[in-house]
Amino acid sequence: MARISPTDCVLLHANGFDGTNFPWNSTTALALTSQGCSIGATLSCPERPLLPTILFVECHGVDFINEPPRIIRAVEDTILFSVLIGPRPVVSPCKYEYFIYRVGDVPTLQLLPPPLDNFIDEDAGLLLHGDSEFMVASLVSTRKFDFYELHRFDSRTGVWSQVVVRLVEPQMSFPFRITRNSSRLGYHLTSAVITIGGEGGRMGWVDLWRGILICDVLDSEPELRGVPLPLPMDLLTCNNGRGAEIGGYANPIRGIAVVGQCLRFVHLEAIISTASRTTLPTYSSDSDEETETFPDRVMSDWVIHTWSNSKMTASWEDWIVDCKARASHATIPRKVMAKMLNSGLLSPEGANPVRALGNLWVSHPAPGTDDGVVYLLARLKFEDPRAFIIALDTRENTLLGSANFATEKKRGAGIMYFPSNISKYIDPEDRSFPISKGVEDNYEESSLNEGTESVEFPTEKIIYSGLKCCW
DSSP, X not given: OOOOOXXXXXXXXXXXXXXXXXXXXXXXEEEEOTTXXXXXXXXXXXXXXXXXXXXXXXXXXXXXXXXXXXXXXXXXXXXXXXXXXXXXXXXXXXXXXXXXXXXXXXXXXXXXXXXXXXXXXXXXEEEEETTTEEEEEEEEEOSSTTEEEEEEEETTTTEEEEEEEEEEEOOOXXXXXXXXXXXXXXXXXXXXXXXXXXXXXXXXXXXXXXXXXXXXXXXSSOOEEXXXXXXXXXXXXXXXXXXXXXXXXOTTTEEEEESSSOEEEEEEEEEEEEEEEEEOOSSXXXXXXXXXXXXXXXXXXXXEEEEEESSOOSOGGGOEEEEEEXXXXXXXXXXXXXXXHHHTSSOXXXXXXXXXXXXXEEEEEEEOSSTXXXXXXXXXXXXXXXXXXXXXXXXXXXXXXXXXXXXXXXXXXXXXXXXXXXXXXXXXXXXXXXXXXXXXTOGGGGGGGOGGGGSOOOOOOXXXXXXXXXX
16 A cells, blocks of 8 residues: 655645744745845645645735735745736736745745746746756747747746747547537647656646647757647546536646656546535525525545556557546545544444545545555535545555645635645754654554644635536
8 A cells, every 4th residue: 555755745835924923944045026025935844744835935015815825836846936916017017926946955035037928827837957957938829729939937047038839749639529518628728737857858738638738848949749648538428428518627627747757647537416405595484485495516426547658659548547446435444534534524324414435525636756646635515615635545545544734715716736745855853743753654643743734725716627427
């Protein structure tokens, strides 16, 4: 069975402060905004897995309540994040400022020059190269199908540059008939950016529905080539062959990561049913005839599908099926079960209503750096403001643990969480809530150290696009 190691994998997200309660430690770095205000960044990294590793940002006068700092990408010991400062009419109309935070032996925080026009966070990726250099690269679509603009900031030059790149090798045609409901698969909309590395500085702009545009961004004349992704067959074949309506971003049900020069891909098959729910009208009435009955969506079960790809060519055949893990068949160890019952994630035997693992509203699957581990956001019900993290060993179909991860402060406020190995660059003495000696291999033993679980952080609103439903 896979094991979650606090030095191998942590879950990153961000929070901001306006001059109060900012935690200072040896990871703290300072810089100035474009307006000359001091800004600080620091990391709080608990040793106990599943608790969030938080990037704290402090800047006086910045509204972090309504617009918290956002982690865009994290690679090794480096984080690219953005902060809403306000418009800079003289330099750039962009309201966001972008910073590079590096832990390293001596933590540093660097303000980037304003990006070029049409810069979107979802299109930006981060590459480390050389001894201590980095590049921020953004791929911007144009009106021509096979041409894109590549915007690059290279730390060696300190400036942004722009070059037109051509898609010289598109991905192969779909091996399945695409229905009208799934026409979204016909165009590329970047929802994630991955760093593959290598001499050419290979990066991939991922449309989680469709495929990946791969580019060696360090080349003087870069080109693009396409790599397809496994098709969501559960969505393409339901509704008597008409398929589910697919649209927007696929992040709530699909995820990707690069682990050891190999692509790891995960797809969440969510099976939804409906149940009748009766409620009284909002106005005052003593008449039973004025009650209303309407359907309430219920998660009946969910399945995790995983694939791997080490070749990364234009062929669909490169994808190797790894495993399929169904929630209703998952093994839950005794200590994990006890914790989930205590937190209310699961209901005890004989309870009404019954809440089993397959009834949790899960979303945003993320392959971890751990072997075969997939992380998911879990809620008790649809759009519940309180979110948990659960870790599933997909190869053994065994639940490894859960943690109360965040509570939504403002509906619709977004946050990015994803697995990272940045903790290995942090001195163990600077980690918060250290676990007790002798229980490092069994983090369920150290529940007394879950200090960050009561902290409220915003979480991304769940928008399920194209779910398989059972009526």
